[in-house]
Amino acid sequence: MKKEITLKINGEEFTKEVEPRTLLVHFIREDIGMTGTHIGCDTSSCGACTILIDGKSAKSCTILAVQAAGKEITTVEGIATTEGVHPIQEGFKENHGLHCGFCTPGMMLRAIELLEKNPDPTEEEIRWGISGNLCRCTGYNNIVKSIIYAGAKLRGDELPSTEPVFVE
Amino acid sequence: MIQCKTSKEISGMGHSMKRKEDDRFIHGKGNYVDDVKLPGTLYMDIVRSPYAYAKIKNIDSSEALKIPGVLAVITGKDLEQYNLHWMPTLMSDTQMVLPVDTVMYQAQEVAAVIATEKYIARDAREAVRVEYEVMKPVVDPFKALDADAPVLRTDKPDKKDNHIWHWEVGQKEETEKIFQEAEVTVKEQMHIPRIHVASIETCGCVASYDKIDNHLTMYMTTQAPHAIRTVFALVAGHVGLTEEKIRVISPDIGGGFGGKVPVYPGYVIAIAASFLIGKPVKWIEDRSENLQADSFARDYHITAELAGTKDGKILATRMKVLADHGYTDASANPSKFPTGMFSIGTGSYDYPNAFMEADAVYTNKPPGGVAYRCSFRVTEAVHAIERITDRFALEIGKDPAALRFQNFIKKDQFPYHSPTGWEYDSGDYEAGLKLAMKGIDYDNLRIEQAEKRKKGELMGIGLSTFTEIVGAGPSKDFDILGIKMFDSAEIRVHPTGKAIARFGTKSQGQGHETTYAQIIAEELGIPAKDIQIEEGDTDTAPYGLGTYASRSTPTAGAAAVMAARKLRDKAKKIAAYLLEVSEDDLEWEPGKFSVKGAPEKSKTIQEIVFASYTNHPQGMEAGFEATHYYDPPNLTFPSGAYICVVDIDSDTFEIKVRRFVAIDDAGHIINPMIAQGQVHGGLTQGIAPAMYEELIYDDDGNILNGTLMDYLVPTAVESPSWETGHTVTPSPHHPIGAKGIGESPTVGAPPAIANAIVDALKPYGITHLDIPITPYKIFKALKDKGVLDKNIVES
Numbered sequence: 001m002k003k004e005i006t007l008k009i010n011g012e013e014f015t016k017e018v019e020p021r022t023l024l025v026h027f028i029r030e031d032i033g034m035t036g037t038h039i040g041c042d043t044s045s046c047g048a049c050t051i052l053i054d055g056k057s058a059k060s061c062t063i064l065a066v067q068a069a070g071k072e073i074t075t076v077e078g079i080a081t082t083e084g085v086h087p088i089q090e091g092f093k094e095n096h097g098l099h100c101g102f103c104t105p106g107m108m109l110r111a112i113e114l115l116e117k118n119p120d121p122t123e124e125e126i127r128w129g130i131s132g133n134l135c136r137c138t139g140y141n142n143i144v145k146s147i148i149y150a151g152a153k154l155r156g157d158e159l160p161s162t163e164p165v166f167v168e
Numbered sequence: 169m170i171q172c173k174t175s176k177e178i179s180g181m182g183h184s185m186k187r188k189e190d191d192r193f194i195h196g197k198g199n200y201v202d203d204v205k206l207p208g209t210l211y212m213d214i215v216r217s218p219y220a221y222a223k224i225k226n227i228d229s230s231e232a233l234k235i236p237g238v239l240a241v242i243t244g245k246d247l248e249q250y251n252l253h254w255m256p257t258l259m260s261d262t263q264m265v266l267p268v269d270t271v272m273y274q275a276q277e278v279a280a281v282i283a284t285e286k287y288i289a290r291d292a293r294e295a296v297r298v299e300y301e302v303m304k305p306v307v308d309p310f311k312a313l314d315a316d317a318p319v320l321r322t323d324k325p326d327k328k329d330n331h332i333w334h335w336e337v338g339q340k341e342e343t344e345k346i347f348q349e350a351e352v353t354v355k356e357q358m359h360i361p362r363i364h365v366a367s368i369e370t371c372g373c374v375a376s377y378d379k380i381d382n383h384l385t386m387y388m389t390t391q392a393p394h395a396i397r398t399v400f401a402l403v404a405g406h407v408g409l410t411e412e413k414i415r416v417i418s419p420d421i422g423g424g425f426g427g428k429v430p431v432y433p434g435y436v437i438a439i440a441a442s443f444l445i446g447k448p449v450k451w452i453e454d455r456s457e458n459l460q461a462d463s464f465a466r467d468y469h470i471t472a473e474l475a476g477t478k479d480g481k482i483l484a485t486r487m488k489v490l491a492d493h494g495y496t497d498a499s500a501n502p503s504k505f506p507t508g509m510f511s512i513g514t515g516s517y518d519y520p521n522a523f524m525e526a527d528a529v530y531t532n533k534p535p536g537g538v539a540y541r542c543s544f545r546v547t548e549a550v551h552a553i554e555r556i557t558d559r560f561a562l563e564i565g566k567d568p569a570a571l572r573f574q575n576f577i578k579k580d581q582f583p584y585h586s587p588t589g590w591e592y593d594s595g596d597y598e599a600g601l602k603l604a605m606k607g608i609d610y611d612n613l614r615i616e617q618a619e620k621r622k623k624g625e626l627m628g629i630g631l632s633t634f635t636e637i638v639g640a641g642p643s644k645d646f647d648i649l650g651i652k653m654f655d656s657a658e659i660r661v662h663p664t665g666k667a668i669a670r671f672g673t674k675s676q677g678q679g680h681e682t683t684y685a686q687i688i689a690e691e692l693g694i695p696a697k698d699i700q701i702e703e704g705d706t707d708t709a710p711y712g713l714g715t716y717a718s719r720s721t722p723t724a725g726a727a728a729v730m731a732a733r734k735l736r737d738k739a740k741k742i743a744a745y746l747l748e749v750s751e752d753d754l755e756w757e758p759g760k761f762s763v764k765g766a767p768e769k770s771k772t773i774q775e776i777v778f779a780s781y782t783n784h785p786q787g788m789e790a791g792f793e794a795t796h797y798y799d800p801p802n803l804t805f806p807s808g809a810y811i812c813v814v815d816i817d818s819d820t821f822e823i824k825v826r827r828f829v830a831i832d833d834a835g836h837i838i839n840p841m842i843a844q845g846q847v848h849g850g851l852t853q854g855i856a857p858a859m860y861e862e863l864i865y866d867d868d869g870n871i872l873n874g875t876l877m878d879y880l881v882p883t884a885v886e887s888p889s890w891e892t893g894h895t896v897t898p899s900p901h902h903p904i905g906a907k908g909i910g911e912s913p914t915v916g917a918p919p920a921i922a923n924a925i926v927d928a929l930k931p932y933g934i935t936h937l938d939i940p941i942t943p944y945k946i947f948k949a950l951k952d953k954g955v956l957d958k959n960i961v962e963s
Contacts, residue, residue, distance in 0.1 A: 019287065026286070035203035036196020038422070040368040041455035045876035048368055076196030089194040093186060096845045100677030101193030102200065102369045102422030127884040134876070136368050136423050137677045139848030140884040164184055164844045167607035167829055167893030 005069035009034070010078025018065045025049040027065035028075060036076040036105045040134065047133030050106035051075050057113040059132070076105035079112065087153035088112055088146070094162040097146030099137030107133045111147045119155055121147070170840055170896070173690065174758040179697070180690030181904065184841035188697070189681040198420040202452045204374045204387045210239060212438050212451040213289035215279040215296045216461065217271040220532040220869020221305035221320075224269055224298060227279055232295040237288040241296060242280045242441060244268040252440050254323075255403045258430060258648055259506065261332075261497040262323070263535060265436045271300070272320065272495035273534045274869055275460035277433045282441050282449060305532035305869040306330065309469065309492035312529040320495065320530045332497050336525035337511045337588045343475075343523035346484040350475035354559045356936040360548045361862035362467035362492070362533075364459050365540045366881050367676070369422020371462060372452035373435050377442040382408060384442070385415045388435055391428045391674050392714025393418045395648060397706045399431050402649075404439065418704035424676030425853070426538040429500040429716050430463050460874040463500075464533075464863055465540030467492045468526075472552040474560045482517050482560070482575045487552055489526035491537075497528060498535035500716065501544045502646045502653060508544025509803075511588035512637040515553040516597045516807060517575040522587040532869045541853055541914040543638040543717040550634045551939070554919035558631070558926065559935055568923070569610060572601060572633050583900070590637065592805045593899045593907075600809035600831045600895045601633050607893060608811045608829040621931055626816035630924025632808070634916040638908040639722025639804040648713060654799045655723035656710035657731045659688060661792040663781040665774030666698045669731075672712010673724040674704045678910055679842045680720060686838050687725055687904065691732035692739075693759030693773045710795055718806070718908035721838065727798035729903040734794040738780070743771045745785040804899045804907040808832045810920040816928050821943035821950075823859060823925060825888040830916070833895045835907035844892055846910045852887045854917020858939045860886065 002017040009032060016031055028037050028051070037060060040048035049060040052074035079086040088108045091097060098104040107130060114121065114129040121129065126147050127140070135143060145160075152159050174180030192198055229241035244266035247253040257263050266277055279296055283289035306312045306320060312330040321327045347353055373388035390396045393416040401411035421428060434451045442449040453462070469490040476482045489507065493499065501508045507526040514522045539545065557575075561568040576597040577584050584592040605611075613629050620627045643652035656672040669688055673680065680703060685696035703709055712724060736756070743761035744751045747769055754761045762770030771779075780792040813826040830847055837843045860880040864872045873879045880886075898905025918939055925941045926934060932955045937945055950956045 021287070029202075030286070033205075034196070035200075036198075038200070038369070039202065039452075040370070040422075041876045043455065043875045043877040046368055046455070046881075076194075080195060085194065092194050093190040096187065096841050098190060098193055098677075099679070099845060099849060100367070100369070100421060100423045101190075101198045102367075104193050105196045108194070123889065127887075131883040131885045134368060134881050134883060136366060136425070136853070136881065137849045138845060139850070139852035139890055140887045141848045141890050142845055144884065144889075164841045166840070166844070167603065167831065167891050 025060035091146035091150035222300035228297040232292040332528035338523035365425035365427035367423025370458040375438040375442040376448040421676035463536035494533040513549035604809040628924040628928025632920035638718035655712040657727035731796035802901040834909040850913025858921035
């Protein structure tokens with residue numbers, strides 16, 4: 001028996017009939033057709049499907065679409081504005097915070113919430129803050145750097161250098 | 169400091185250019201295989217075996233077929249009618265696509281269901297009833313060789329045991345003699361654990377067969393689209409799917425690491441389903457399926473030995489390997505190298521003699537093993553040599569750094585001929601280790617360690633000074649299924665001076681769209697931002713063997729250089745014609761030819777290209793395009809010097825990597841930012857098997873940690889803040905002196921960590937611990953040594 005739900009995704013309202021068992025991530029990817037939110041596991045371990053629900057980061061593989069009825073959802077497709085990219089997007093590009101790009105949308109959305117709650121986090125706080133999101137490519141150094149950069153940008157502080165630093 | 173020959177505007181070699189591919193990824197516009205949506209797509213799900221070894225008594229699909237939306241349940245018997253139930257592995261072994269009567273490992277594909285929706289396919293999968301007659305599996309590779317072990321591969325009529333192959337290299341008699349006479353010999357038995365690449369994107373495909381045109385378009389997560397197209401043609405040619413009727417498209421890949429080289433049964437079943445039904449069929453595996461059934465890596469049991477003198481001179485090494493391949497040899501090695509490049513196992517040291525041998529066996533485990541971010545078994549070899557080198561240092565009471573300096577192949581010995589038959593291209597191992605020691609402040613760390621030991625604190629310092637062997641490879645020795653391991657580049661420069669270049673390789677995050685553009689920019693002076701790079705479509709890209717084993721820069725990167733140089737030769741002719749001078753009167757600087765002594769008389773590359781379409785010399789071919797298939801003269805030999813410091817909690821034995829300094833030498837570097845990123849990622853994939861990851865099976869062949877909840881991929885918390893640097897020793901065997909970087913850190917990091925942990929435990933008589941080294945393993949080792957005075961209950 002399908003159930004009708006209405007919710008907002010990236011500011012746009014959608015009304016759709018879904019099976020109650022439909023996972024929110026499948027709803028977003030298959031029913032809405034936004035494929036920037038990824039699926040990397042089946043145990044809520046990897047965080048590739050992280051989105052924002054009413055501003056809070058959540059793993060969309062662990063929520064049913066019907067539970068999101070009436071909520072405002074933000075996916076990676078919704079973080080840039082007409083003005084340009086979001087500081088977190090700029091941070092990831094400028095600091096080589098991504099390789100294959102598969103974990104990147106979830107990682108960025110998690111970072112957005114992290115920086116909202118803690119605008120000037122330490123490296124340690126960032127590492128714990130993204131510990132629910134797995135990246136297999138980058139070794140995390142540059143993801144941390146990207147988030148520090150985005151934090152500075154959001155605070156309006158001087159931007160840290162994006163040049164790679166080497167042991168000389 | 170890296171010197172650049174080109175301006176930032178051109179961004180050739182050495183510039184830390186920001187990646188061209190990133191814009192689509194940061195906007196969520198990457199196009200991964202699960203994002204491919206074709207009208208009328210059907211969904212496939214796979215019924216898998218709960219048992220490691222069992223006869224299939226019956227498969228009852230009737231309940232599944234009653235579910236609305238279910239179109240078919242495909243079994244091995246169905247495929248048998250088309251002779252599609254078996255396929256070749258890349259090692260010329262054979263693998264079931266779907267079993268007709270026997271399952272050989274847990275999670276093996278047993279049947280496939282095809283439905284109109286993903287969720288319906290999953291319902292149908294659960295509704296298929298399979299009756300099994302369970303048999304006792306062979307799980308332990310040592311027991312697989314017992315005389316009374318059941319012969320697993322009964323499909324091979326001549327097979328009388330579970331032995332797959334024997335391989336050996338080196339000086340057997342001389343080595344034995346040295347071991348008999350040596351002042352010091354050391355020996356350790358070690359296991360390089362069975363692990364998984366666990367790329368965050370799993371494997372999958374959309375197989376789209378067009379009945380009218382008899383044409384298959386296969387979107388799939390493959391690192392080697394061309395070779396895979398050939399394999400498909402070999403498997404399905406007899407049903408009319410010949411190679412010109414197959415187009416393989418490898419879209420954006422969410423991490424590969426070697427795990428997306430093989431052909432998995434799911435791909436073939438999806439093709440068969442699309443072929444039979446005439447609609448697109450999508451198959452995307454779950455993470456658990458990926459961990460439990462797709463190719464594992466490593467799983468080498470190695471006995472490593474070293475003979476030397478009391479004062480530290482290394483004389484010989486001996487290594488004996490038992491390789492557990494699971495139920496079929498589904499490695500992805502070059503065909504003449506069943507144990508890959510394991511013979512690099514003399515490492516960075518000047519060994520007069522060495523002898524290595526390996527035997528491979530079948531067991532009831534999933535097949536493999538792939539070259540996981542490693543040039544074919546180099547990780548295994550490097551772990552053995554770096555561990556046994558430290559073991560030797562421990563035995564004779566010498567500092568492991570001093571021992572390495574004493575035995576390094578010296579800078580002036582290159583090209584160096586190793587006792588196992590390799591010609592190392594170049595290296596400066598002393599410079600690398602010196603820089604690493606300076607970077608981490610080695611001498612003071614040893615002083616600190618001595619102080620801490622007095623207080624009973626556990627602090628360890630570990631070194632790994634390894635040599636890689638990558639860039640397979642020269643056609644004389646290297647092929648996969650007979651296809652030589654060249655790679656290719658095709659450059660087309662458009663009339664307005666902008667270009668597209670296509671390659672036989674396939675990036676999975678390495679940044680080829682940027683680095684290849686930089687190589688061409690360096691050679692032609694066309695700005696890298698004006699060069700579009702395309703890979704992964706077999707209809708458009710030139711044939712190549714793909715991206716793995718750090719081969720992209722050594723092979724396809726070199727092909728780009730050679731193709732660009734053909735174009736530069738042509739440009740010179742056109743410039744001479746336009747400037748009305750002899751070619752000898754021209755000189756090149758990035759981006760233009762000018763007349764010697766009259767620099768104001770010049771033609772830019774863009775002007776020259778335009779002329780090639782509008783005003784080319786009579787008799788010359790019009791246009792500005794070149795293709796090159798590059799057959800490397802030799803492999804390349806990147807090296808590294810890694811040092812790691814660990815602190816171990818003396819109550820809980822929790823291991824903390826305090827610092828890790830990695831100095832790599834990959835020759836000339838194309839993009840320092842990307843190269844460093846590769847090192848960071850590889851190091852985390854090195855700490856993973858050193859401390860966290862291992863696929864564990866019980867005696868019945870059940871996997872005990874087949875999900876990401878219990879297979880511990882490091883998070884940002886486990887991963888230390890890496891410190892990296894480089895020395896630059898160009899390869900004389902590569903046109904731009906580059907060597908390849910992506911895999912060195914995965915190869916070099918595990919022994920540095922293991923050596924550091926064992927070093928921390930040195931006062932307690934521990935000489936070796938198998939990776940992954942966990943707090944429990946340390947506790948157990950100390951307890952076994954009787955040095956734990958606490959009465960801790962073992963859980």
